[in-house]
Amino acid sequence: xxxxxxxxxxxxxxxxxxxxxxxxxxxxxxxxxxxxxxxxxxxxxxxxxxxxxxxxxxxxxxxxxxxxxxxxxxxxxxxxxxxxxxxxxxxxxxxxxxxxxxxxxxxxxxxxxxxxxxxxxxxxxxxxxxxxxxxxxxxxxxxxxxxxxxxxxxxxxxxxxxxxxxxxxxxxxxxxxxxx
Numbered sequence: 001x002x003x004x005x006x007x008x009x010x011x012x013x014x015x016x017x018x019x020x021x022x023x024x025x026x027x028x029x030x031x032x033x034x035x036x037x038x039x040x041x042x043x044x045x046x047x048x049x050x051x052x053x054x055x056x057x058x059x060x061x062x063x064x065x066x067x068x069x070x071x072x073x074x075x076x077x078x079x080x081x082x083x084x085x086x087x088x089x090x091x092x093x094x095x096x097x098x099x100x101x102x103x104x105x106x107x108x109x110x111x112x113x114x115x116x117x118x119x120x121x122x123x124x125x126x127x128x129x130x131x132x133x134x135x136x137x138x139x140x141x142x143x144x145x146x147x148x149x150x151x152x153x154x155x156x157x158x159x160x161x162x163x164x165x166x167x168x169x170x171x172x173x174x175x176x177x178x179x180x
Contacts, residue, residue: 020162022046022154023146024169037166046163048170059174061167070167072174083171085164094118094164096171108175110168118168124176127152131168139165 022045023038037046046069049060061070070093071086081098092113099107110118110131118138122129131139138160145153156165 018158020156020158021145022156022162022166024152024154024166024173025150046166059170061163061170069163072167072171081175083175085167085171094168096168096175098175108172112164120168120172124172127173129172131165139169141169 021040023040023042025035034050035048036044037048039045043064045064047062047064047066049062050058058074059072060068061072062068068088071088071090072083073086074083083096084092085094085096087093094113095111097109097111099109108120108124110120112118116133118131118133120129120131122141127141127143129141130137131141136157138157140155141152142155143152154166154169156162
């Protein structure tokens, strides 16, 4: 009952947009650790598997049945602060880069293979930011939606790929915390 009321209040604050919501932990995953991402109802819908015993940092994004959806890898040969998100066939879906010049705050860009490039605005370390496609917000990340410590939410706009938006969020979390 209380969860339903909180959910209704949350949707009212967000304008009842029809967006999809997910719950993530602040310390997402370390290499060698596994982590579950839950939906609004607390159901485990995606798993992030931090593959140990690999030369490069690798995270495998799986559905709840263990099928690989995306692979997130640090690119050693590339410019520092770059990670790629690949599909199960090894094709690059998106590349997440930290801007080399950061005047006042961290800036991040996401080059999407089959879609508009994305820009990340806000505070990554504090989990208070938006992911935008130049015209609108495609995902929002916030700790304000939860009272539980070390938990934050990801709201994915209608028509956007939840798997890609959550993978981008996982990459940002990993890269921002490594840089500190």
